[in-house]
Amino acid sequence: MTELTAPLSSRRRASDNPVVKLAKRIPAFLVIVFLILITAYPLFWMVINSLKGKSDFLDNPSYALPEVWMWDNYARAWEVGNLGTTITNSIIVTIPSLVLIVILGTAAGFALEVMIWKGRGGVLLYVLAGIMIPGQMIILPLFTTFFSIGLVGSLWPLIIIYTAGGLPLTIFMMATYFRAIPREVFEASTLDGASILRSFRSVGFPMVRNAVLTVAIVQFFLIWNDLLIALIFAGQRKLNTIQVGLLNFSGEYGAIDYGPLFAAICITVGGILVLYLFLNQRIMKGLAAGAVKG
Amino acid sequence: MNSVLADKRAIAILLGPALLVYTLITMVPVVWSFVLTFFKGNPLQGFDFAGIQNFQRLFTDSYVHDAFWFTVKYALLTSIGQVVLGYGLALLYMFVLKKSSSIVRTLVFFPVVLPTVAISLLYQKLFQSAPNDGLVNELLVNVGLSGVDWLGAGDTAFIVIIIMDVWRSMGFYGVLIFSGLLDIPEDIIESARMDGARFWSLFRHIILPMSLPILFASAIFSINGTVKVFDSVFALTGGGPGNSTTPLTLYMYRTAFQYSDYGYGSTIALLLTIMCLLITLLLFRSSRRDNTL
Structure with a gap:
């Protein structure tokens, strides 16, 4: 009988009873609460500890709220942690790298x-090989070269390496997106007298705008969160990117200055959180599309 | 008509710059590093030809042996954790939360985008034992157990690294596998349900077999990433205590930049590259089969 009135919602007899139905939801509900707890609570814990004084941290349980809310920790983190400089450096490195990756990679x-030309399959394979090469395999010759031509001591090595490092995955992804557009579109646009270069700029590029954003998101996180290349080429204090700066701050003050260290971590995480609030669906889709780069 | 799309000059202008940058900054250094494996020394003191000494050392070096097995153990356990929990999440999104899963998905994904250094420092504090207990030890003490010096011993530090890396990327694999599950035709599941299949047998006979390709692809993606682990270990334990949590990547970094042995560093990097090459071959074979790329 229920099959007739509500064929989709009640396929099993037991679930006709509302109490049973509710009871069945409980395990799922608990799992969700647990998930939210293990994801969000460590971040909440980090925020409350960023607002504690030193004795508060040592004397009271870490899950307690601060006795006195030390907003000053953030000012100290910003100053002692050199955050202004490190964030600026990260931005100076990331933006040019992203622009170069997008332009070179899309083209x-x-x-x-x-x-259409002979040998493009081979060239694509040659480029794809770059996806698997670990940073360790290229840094020693690059360090030697950049050192001898005097680029070590500037942010140029980072921009150059990030650009080259981002190209294989970007070219691969962009090629995939272009595959979905029929060639006739470009041929038709050249009938009006536009050169193929012009047709790339005014037809091809706009058509893959969404893909460009996806690629830029993937590369943004790879570059912004990189540690290996930044450790080697941005070791000097004035060149520190945000990741290296945070690590150094932890090494120098982390054992004594808990509050400001937590505050510095919160600032780092906070910036990304804002970005994520606006772009979360795109970020999730984009990173999943770039999964091949572990 | 094809002549427009076969314009040699246009191809050179479009492809040339990218190919040049890629070749100079990636492929030339790879070949150069390979040549370095036959030498000993560093740029400041000069290089001496060493024949196959670096390779002989590679096979007898107990640190390489330890670092290799650490890398393998870490990569396997972390990948299993990421894929199994990711699959759990994907099933939860698909069959329990259904249309309302978006909020939970978004939330659980958030740690994926956070900087590894920040997460590692957070985990150092969560698992701290001195001078005072972090959150994890406080919980253990509160339920009547004793606190553990998590990062003070290799075995427990290893556990913390794995917990951290599974925690921060399970949301990613949840989304990745979820998007694969969406491809399972709904009418197959529906008709099995109509035939009276209970969830467990539905799962065992239909959902699991149909999700094997995406699970396999995810596992390969995961190993591809975890075998290159550097940031999280470097920031969380620094490879210690002692060398107990040192993967190949970190051992290579130390050899080159602390002991200034570029030749041997390149040899370790080559071993790592070969491991990545093998994994990538697996990756492309699997992707050709199920079109996940």
Whole structure:
């Protein structure tokens, strides 16, 4: 009978009873509460501890709220942790890298997927090989070279390495997106007298705008969160990126200055949180699309 | 018509810059590093030809042996954790939360985007034991157990690293596998349900077999990332205590930048590259089969 009135919602007899139905939801509900707890609580814990004084941290349980709310920790973290400089450095490195990756990568993806020429399969494979190469395999020659031409001591090595490092995955992703656009679109646009370069700029690039954003998101997180390259080429205090700066701050003051260290971590996490609030669906989709780069 | 799309000059202008940057900054250094494996020394003191000494050392070095097995153990356990929990999450999104899963998905994904250094420092504090207990030890003490010096011993530090890396990326694998599950045709599941299949047998006979390709691809993605682990270990334990949590990546970094042995460092990097190469071959074979790429 229930099959007739509500064929979709009650396939099993037992679930007709509302109490049973509710009881069945309880395990799922608990799992969700547990998930939210293990994801969000450590972050909440970090925030309350960023607002504690030193004795408060040592004398009271860490899950207690602060006795006195030490907002001053944030000012000290910013100053002693050199955050102004490190965030600026990270931005100075990330933005040019992203622009270069997007322009070079999209153009190359177009040339490899839309243009017709002999040997493009081989070139694509050659580029793809770059996805698997670990940073360790390239840093020693690069360090030697950048040292001998005097670039060590500036942020240039980071920009150059991040750009080159981002290209294989970007070219691969862009080629995939261009594959979805019929070649006739580009041929038609050249009928009006536009050169193929112009047709790339005014037809091809706009058509993959969404893909460009996806690629930029993937690369943003890879570059912004990088530690290995930054440790080697931005070790000097004035060159520290945000990751290296945070690590150094922890090494120098982390054992004595808990509050400011937590505050510095909160500031680092907070910036990303704001970005995530606005772009979360895109970020999730984008990073899943770039999964091949572990 | 094809002549427009076969314009050699346009191809050179579009492809040239990217190919040049990639070749100079990635492929040339790879070959150069390979050459370095036959030398001993560093740029400041100069290089001496060493033949296959570095390779002989590689196979007898107990640190390499330990670092290799640490890397393998870490990569396998972390990948299993990430994929199993990710699958659990994906099933939860798909069959329990259904249309309302978006909020939970978004929340559990959040740690994925956080900087590794920040997370590692947070975990140092969560698992702290001196001078005072962190949250985890406080919980243990409150339920009547005794606190553990988590980062003070290799075995427990290893557990913390794995917990951290599973915690911060399970949301990612949840979303990845969830998007794979969406591809299972709904009418297959529906008709099995109509035939009276209970969830468990539905899962065992239909959902699990149909999600194997995406699970396999996820496992390969995961190993591909975890075998290169550097940031989280470097920031959380620094490879210690002693060398107990040192993966190959970190051992290579130390060899080159602390002991200034570029030749041997390159040899370790080559071992790592070969491991990555093997994993990548697996990756492309699997992706060709199920089109996840």
